[in-house]
Amino acid sequence: MPGSTPSDLPSLPPLTRGERVRVRWEIWIVLAISVGQSALYSLLSFVRSILRALESSGTLADQQTTLNPTRDSAAFWDALYQLLSILFSLSLVAMVVYLLWEPGSNALRRIGLDFRRFGSDVGRGALLVVVIGVPGLALYAVGRMLGLTLQVSASPLDAARYTVPLLVLAAVRAALVEEVVFIGYLFDRLRRLGWSSWSIILTTAGLRGAYHAYQGVGAIVGNVAMGVVFGWCYRRWGRVMPLVVAHTLIDVVAFVGYPLAVVLWPGVFAPAVSPTPTPTSTATP
Template sequence: MTAPTPADERPVGIAPPPSPRAYRRRITTEIWIVLGLSLGRSGLYAVVNIIDRLTAGPPLADQSTTLNPSRSDRPWLDLTYQLLQIGFALVPVALALYLLSANGRSAVRRIGLDLTRPWRDLGIGVALAAALGIPGLGLYAAARALGLAVEVQASALNAAWWTIPVLILAALQNALVEEVIVVGYLMERLRELRWSTPAILVTSALLRGSYHLYQGWGAFVGNAIMGLVFAEYYRRKRRVMPLVMAHTVMDVVVFVGYALVPDEWIAALGLD
């Protein structure tokens, strides 16, 4: 039998494996970094924003927010700003996927972000979008009527040939950032930390609700419910692609459809 190699005789460059405690500490730090660069930061800003809104004087129903504002009066500069914003917003997604692939396994396959079954994923995504999006619109209208939500303008981009393509790209960007980080990445990491299933589901859902607080309490509740449904789907199926498709469909309908719906319909729904 070969005797164990003393620590000072190990080959140079080969470090001992980390202890379980050190590994958990590293993963916890990693989670804080990823969230601090992405939706955790957005959640904190949204919390401060809702405090600002509640203490500013006017009720929430008299306040408004714009999701896709123009950034320049010159169309080519506006387009450049929009594309840069979309591109840099996806950097944390790349980071999360890179970190999940540290053990050599494809992160895309690990969380089911692949296109191995596109039509089935699209069908599930559309079904989820309809099941959650239609009640969500009703919840928003009710929250507006009760004074629990601000007026949300889904798009304020200047009309140009690229307006609708950019809105579609913005919808896809939102879907990738939220579903990859809040569902795929976060749930995988919390599972590695041996959190209980209810704690993982609730944490993912509350994080999703938190960064929508700037829209009011209705948006927080609606997105938290959506977060529970999406997190439970991922727990069962381990595929994030249907969630990305569902989220993209919902945002495209809101972003693009908002500009196409007649003003009188918007007023009737309480969306003005």
């Protein structure tokens, strides 16, 4: 039974009526400027892709989206824009951690984003890569074959010397933004509002699925499943770090290994003919 699963999450004091109102407003504001905004754009992009497929009598598999697009034709400016984009995204993580910080309480330690148990965190993260990463890749391939998933270009094919380090940083950025906000922050705030663990797990998993909806049906299903597993693990372990490790490893493999996958399995990973731009919440120079 879900209710019998032990939890390592710390108990939280009850909120007054005024504090509950403040927390609700805070949640909506955080979502509006971070993952919630991206989820809305992603859902609209998914609807637009469906309409485009109907107009052309094609499928979602005929369309393409790029996760780490080139921002400038000149190598130096492209690298600079990419780096600034990563840094500004991490500022959202810093803001959320700041909001979680309380007098006499270390927010990073409370959500388990520290290095006290780094060895076990890496081990648990590696296990999650096997549990989530391999089935996720299979789900993507099946979605492509069924015409339900867009062609996802994980990294530029015209790779420069700076590409791999930037892709690794992009993977770390994605892991921190998603796991700190979806798991660390929302678990803390929604528990303070009296939500049950499974209500939080299912809600954050649904939001994670919407966040990746622009990639198609396979990505929605896969990320909802990932959200459920990650939420359950956080409830069980009380630590965000294993989730960040797992998410980073999955994205590094996807980003850096994408060109190799194109060569080995062109039918699944090769770019579509007409790329379809996907709106994001990050300003593009």
